Amino acid sequence: MVGDMHSRSPAVRSGRPRSAEADAAILAATREALVELGWSKLTLGDVATRAGVAKTTLYRRWAGKNELVVDAVAELFDALELPDCGSLAADIEGVVLQFAAILALPEARSGLMAVVAEATRDEALRERIRASVVDRQKRLVLEGRARAQARGELPAEEDPESAARTVDLIFDMVAGAVVHRTLVSAEPADEEWVRSFTRVLLQGLGS
Amino acid sequence: MVGDMHSRSPAVRSGRPRSAEADAAILAATREALVELGWSKLTLGDVATRAGVAKTTLYRRWAGKNELVVDAVAELFDALELPDCGSLAADIEGVVLQFAAILALPEARSGLMAVVAEATRDEALRERIRASVVDRQKRLVLEGRARAQARGELPAEEDPESAARTVDLIFDMVAGAVVHRTLVSAEPADEEWVRSFTRVLLQGLGS
């Protein structure tokens, strides 16, 4: 899942293979260091020591701190799934609570925003984040939307381009609100907050 | 506006006063370095050189890179004002466009998210961001809400505690959506997007 980034075709690759245990140990050590030190004080030498590998091994697999942290944080989002709770409102509440639970982890809080900040000046890093983190979230919006349309809770868009814009908008609204609540306002996105949010999202302010 | 952070009462302070020009030059140099280098590669020595001051002068006024960047970025939000456009929808669109314009600046993009990430592990820094950046934005939500209630566009809350929660929710939804659109999705929050966003915020998804 990680090595694929570096060797697209692991087909004819002679020689000693890379240790998968080392990959897992490095990513776990990175998350541990993120919790204890935060992004700015995290050093690759320290991560190597924690993981029990040589510093040079780290540099052979990742270009730098940013790429390593992206991969380490991306694994946290593997657990994201869209529950089928019977209604659009319940589905939204379920997935938002999952998302909020991940963002409540200190390794996600300090790591995610830092790499997003770095990505403003690094196109390749932005693409890496998109592929391994953002797209996985956006897929949930697409599925939830399709489900709600099948239930008749949402009108079916005929124009596919307009539909894509709507999905992007909803995604930014949902993810943005949870991130802002958790990281900027520094308040928990608990069940009560999620209920209020879902109500506004579905019915608007003027109700 | 900046020195106040360090000396609450500038009353009886004899000796040579601190140069206000130096403050302005340092903050401007910080923004310039943010544009050219980004947050991670920005060094205080480089900022001092750009500003034409000694490195020691920087350390006398700011505790570190984080505090400096917060002050430098905070000045960008001075221009934020709530225009009276006649309707709640128009007011929201106006202020969101202003906010989006600031976030489109490279010095804001690379600086703001980085210090927010650092603030996850630094309570004092979080408070500094809240006081100099976030509260200035939240005030606009309060004003816009009061105006809309005076116009009869929004129902008047009787419970003040519930009203405060609603304001916090709206603030996270508005600011979060714009930030996510601009920094994570890396797409411009242009007029078309703002119109769609305002429509969903006011009327909900199911319309």
Next chain:
DNA sequence: GGCTTTCGCTACGAGTCGTAGCGTAATGCC
């Protein structure tokens, strides 16, 4: 003129960076 604080400058030890070199370990191919 005296007192106080700031300023610019230089220098310093400590820490991190990313890389190179070397000998060893683990695989695929013949």
Next chain:
DNA sequence: GGCATTACGCTACGACTCGTAGCGAAAGCC
């Protein structure tokens, strides 16, 4: 089994940044 190939651990290195200390000079208040 032998050989080529790649990964690994280890050490060492120059370059850079950090934050601080010490100094003499400058700029204000009494």
